[in-house]
Amino acid sequence: MRNFKYFGLLVFWIITSGMLIFMAVAGSWMIPYMADLFSEDPVWFTTTVVAVLLFIGLYVTMGVFIYKDSSRKKMNTWLWLTAVFYIPNFMGVVLYFYARRQKSLAAIEVPAQICPHCGHIIHTGE
Template sequence: MSRFREEIKIIPNLAWVIGFLLYAGLFLFLAMFVLRQEPEPAGWPLVAKAALAIVVPLPLFMFVLLIGYVYADAKRRRMNHVLWTLLAIFIPNGLGIILYFILRDPAPTPCPNCGMMTGKGFAFCPSCGFALAPRCPSCGRGVEAKWTYCGYCGTSLPTT
């Protein structure tokens, strides 16, 4: 849950403002015009009308927040955030947003030594030179912790 809250925090304030304005606008539009003039809802009890006016604009609010999230998250991950924001907005039915969550790059991780954010696939920290991934002592390529021998040059790897 705290992870979810952390993610919510990156949504830009502008997205909250736009989302809220659109929500309020649609709510008023429903309350003032549609629910009063359409023959069906006009005969409904007030509670039903109020519930409808509150619930119907919610997906729009969520949509704007998700767009804001895609923008901030893509920027954080050093992806093309402008392109992804446009895709998220213009691919219909939220498919752009779904696509983003499938295709997004892994989140940058902080260097354990100095705390600087590192990019995906970095073997060394660009700030302090700390080795971020285990390396073969012979050929210098990245190896996995469970390997006994280097997959590239066959050197026996020290077991940790």
């Protein structure tokens, strides 16, 4: 299971690196065309910067929550972060909360007792 955790980490950083490189190249191509738009009206520039910073803040906050919550629930944190960040229209978040709920329901439905002395599961014979 430990190797699978590192696989998720590798997938997350490969996709993230590819996206950052793509955005840098696309941005460098678009800058000459965007200069006219932003130089004419400073409101566009301010609005764009604020919107981008809010969007980045939302994703960072969401990423921190998903990372902490999925590690507490013993789920694969990096694969869930990859799904949440790169499945569009927040469908990754919806999938995460659905899987989280299913995992919680599966944990509740297990009929087992725990020994108060040693902490092992006592099988009821069912």
